[in-house]
Structure formats: structure tokens, C-alpha cells
Amino acid sequence: xxxxWLRCRSVLIWSPMAIMFNNHFYTxxxxxxxxxxxxxxxxxxxxxxxxxFDRFSIRLSGQLARGDIVVFPSPLxxxxxxxxxxxxxxxxxxxxLPPYPAxxxxxxxGHVWVEGDEPFRSSDxxxxxxxxxxxxxxxxxxxxxxxxRWGSLAVSSPDRLPHGPIKRLQEAAVERERWRRSRVRLAxxxx
Amino acid sequence: xxxxxxxxxxxxxxxxxxYTGLRDGLRAFRATPFKVAGRVGKNVxxxxxxxxxxxxxxxxxxxxxxxxxxxxGPSMLPTLAIDGEYVIExxxxxxLNPSNISRGDLITFRSPHYHHRIVCKRxxxxxxxxxxxxxxxxxxxxxxxxxxxxxxxxVAGDNAALSIxxxxxxxxxxxxxxxxxxxxxxxxxxxxxxxNPTTYIE
Numbered sequence: 001x002x003x004x005w006l007r008c009r010s011v012l013i014w015s016p017m018a019i020m021f022n023n024h025f026y027t028x029x030x031x032x033x034x035x036x037x038x039x040x041x042x043x044x045x046x047x048x049x050x051x052x053f054d055r056f057s058i059r060l061s062g063q064l065a066r067g068d069i070v071v072f073p074s075p076l077x078x079x080x081x082x083x084x085x086x087x088x089x090x091x092x093x094x095x096x097l098p099p100y101p102a103x104x105x106x107x108x109x110g111h112v113w114v115e116g117d118e119p120f121r122s123s124d125x126x127x128x129x130x131x132x133x134x135x136x137x138x139x140x141x142x143x144x145x146x147x148x149r150w151g152s153l154a155v156s157s158p159d160r161l162p163h164g165p166i167k168r169l170q171e172a173a174v175e176r177e178r179w180r181r182s183r184v185r186l187a188x189x190x191x
Numbered sequence: 192x193x194x195x196x197x198x199x200x201x202x203x204x205x206x207x208x209x210y211t212g213l214r215d216g217l218r219a220f221r222a223t224p225f226k227v228a229g230r231v232g233k234n235v236x237x238x239x240x241x242x243x244x245x246x247x248x249x250x251x252x253x254x255x256x257x258x259x260x261x262x263x264g265p266s267m268l269p270t271l272a273i274d275g276e277y278v279i280e281x282x283x284x285x286x287l288n289p290s291n292i293s294r295g296d297l298i299t300f301r302s303p304h305y306h307h308r309i310v311c312k313r314x315x316x317x318x319x320x321x322x323x324x325x326x327x328x329x330x331x332x333x334x335x336x337x338x339x340x341x342x343x344x345x346v347a348g349d350n351a352a353l354s355i356x357x358x359x360x361x362x363x364x365x366x367x368x369x370x371x372x373x374x375x376x377x378x379x380x381x382x383x384x385x386x387n388p389t390t391y392i393e
């Protein structure tokens with residue numbers, strides 16, 4: 001009994017460090033929803049993706065690049081967390097997709113443009129406009145579960161791959177990336 | 192000191208403690224001065240770990256419950272001075288009840304322009320309100336009005352001439368809000384609990 005109490009007490013005493021690590025460095029989360037398909041939660045996978053998210057590089061150094069996948073509370077409903085891909089950073093000009101009122105938008109200071117990989121089921125910057133960097137909670141590092149999908153999501157060059165479904169998936173990812181980039185005009189001096 | 196004197200006695204062939212068994216023999220065989228150094232190192236490590244843990248606890252408290260923080264900048268004159276004032280920021284109230292925000296409250300939030308900075312402004316409009324973008328006409332003609340969208344509020348500094356607020360970055364998402372200003376504690380002669388000054392004209 002007393003040893004159980006001692007164990008609980010030591011867990012309690014050291015919990016601030018654990019919570020700090022989780023809040024400011026790295027955290028594990030399970031992604032639900034289809035808006036990042038087929039990059040995350042693809043139909044071929046039987047379970048939802050569990051992913052390591054990096055809070056450290058967002059909060060402390062503010063490092064973010066076009067193409068990063070980020071997590072943030074929805075600006076329209078803070079209780080919902082969204083996961084989207086960064087398309088453009090401040091100063092860039094983006095060609096928007098339908099729900100957005102203007103055809104082109106220049107990203108204001110301190111903001112980014114985010115979109116889901118699945119353009120039809122996604123509530124993203126096309127519905128709520130540029131996203132303040134201050135809202136971004138973390139960025140995706142790598143998938144840890146399911147184990148068959150273990151690893152980072154970097155798109156490798158499909159040229160070296162043997163013919164087969166993996167090559168076709170990679171080719172589709174490269175094509176999507178090319179399409180994303182074609183819609184963004186980079187800010188001057190930022191190539 | 193005790194340990195060192197142990198060594199001394201053992202070297203003289205007069206141990207103060209009788210070592211028996213293999214384990215004790217090994218313990219006696221190990222050079223005791225090294226052991227003392229190891230113990231000191233371990234204590235330093237553990238102490239610094241406790242210090243880091245304590246700092247983490249303080250930081251978590253100030254992130255989740257509330258804190259006393261200095262205020263800087265001219266944007267909230269005359270409510271808050273440019274420099275040298277300390278206020279209590281109430282964070283747990285907003286965490287427990289995020290919808291409890293009314294027009295006239297002093298709130299703190301992460302700046303949409305500089306994401307490291309936490310700023311304080313006054314709430315002017317809630318979601319669904321139609322607000323005049325700039326009644327002073329400094330940044331926009333005073334005839335421009337906007338509808339505050341869902342999940343957003345409209346914030347403004349009390350000193351319109353020197354304030355960066357919703358006139359610059361538009362409606363503020365409520366997800367950026369951190370807490371409310373509860374009271375000013377320093378300087379003591381200006382100590383005050385902030386009350387909402389809004390009056391509604393029927």
C-alpha cells in the first residue's frame with residue numbers, strides 16, 4: 001500500500017517535466033478524418049494513423065516551410081483541431097479554390113495558406129482565409145502506427161522505384177506537389 | 192570526510208568497519224575517494240533535475256492558471272501605462288469557460304502578426320456584430336463597417352493612434368485568446384481590479 005503511494009507520489013512529483021515535454025517538444029496524436037487523403041489515413045490502411053508531432057520547432061524557433069503538414073485549432077471553431085498542408089507563406093500569392101471570394105490572394109504578414117491534400121472534403125484556407133502562424137500548434141514529423149506505414153512522409157523520386165503500386169502512389173504524390181507549387185507565386189527574393 | 196577517514200584507517204590496517212561477504216568485499220575494494228566523487232556528481236545531477244522540474248511546474252502554472260506579467264507599449268493608454276506596470280493575467284477562467292467573453296473585456300492573445308508576442312487589447316465586437324472598422328478614420332474611412340465572422344471577435348487598443356489591432360489584421364480568431372486581465376498589482380497606488388466599463392443604450 002505504502003509502496004503504491006510512493007510510486008504515485010514520484011509520478012506526480014515528476015509530472016511537470018513530462019507535461020512540459022509533451023507541450024513544448026514532441027507529442028503523439030491519432031489523425032482522424034479524410035481531409036489529408038491519400039497522404040494520411042489512406043483507404044488502403046485498416047487503422048487510423050498515429051503520428052509524432054513536433055511542437056518545439058514551431059513554438060521556439062518558428063521554423064516552417066512550404067509543404068509541411070501542420071496541426072491547428074480551426075479559426076472558426078477552436079474546439080476542433082485541423083491538420084492541413086502549408087502551401088504558401090507570408091508575401092506569396094496563391095490562386096485560390098472555389099469557396100474563397102477572390103481568385104488570387106497575397107498572404108499577409110505573419111500568416112500562411114493551408115490546404116488539405118483532398119480538396120473536396122477539406123475545410124481549409126479556401127473557407128477561412130490565411131491562417132495566423134500564432135494558431136499553429138505543431139507540425140508532423142513521422143508516422144509511428146500502423147507499423148506498415150512507419151516513417152516520414154517525404155516524397156522520394158519515383159524514377160528509381162520498380163514498377164508497381166508504390167511507384168504509382170509516389171508518382172501521384174509528385175504530381176500533386178507539382179500542382180500545389182504551380183498555384184503559388186513566391187514572394188520576391190524568396191526562391 | 193567520514194569516507195576519507197575510512198580509507199585512511201584501511202590503509203593503516205585498522206578498518207573502522209568490518210567488511211564481510213563478496214559484495215562488501217567488492218565495496219571495500221573499490222577506491223573510496225572515487226565513490227565519494229561519484230556520489231557528489233549524482234547529487235549535483237539530481238539537484239539540477241529537481242530545479243528543472245520545479246521551473247517546469249512554475250511555467251505550467253503560468254501557462255494554465257495565471258501569472259503576474261509586466262505590461263509594455265502605448266496601445267492601451269490611458270488604461271495601462273507605457274511601462275512599469277504589472278498585471279495579473281487570469282488564464283484558467285478562459286480555459287474553463289472559453290465562451291465567457293463580452294464587449295469591453297481586456298483580453299490577452301497571441302498576436303496574429305508576431306506569433307511569439309502576447310498582446311492585450313479590448314474586445315469591441317463579438318461574432319455576428321457589425322462593427323465600424325475605424326471610428327477615428329486613421330487607417331480606414333470611418334464609414335467602413337464589417338460583419339465579425341463566426342468564431343472571431345473584433346479587438347481594438349484604447350489608444351487608437353498607436354495601436355496595432357483588428358484594423359490591421361482583421362477579426363481575431365477566438366482560438367488565439369489566452370486569458371483576461373484581472374487586476375493591476377504594481378505600482379501599488381494604482382492597484383485596481385479591472386471592471387467591464389461597457390454600458391448598453393436601449
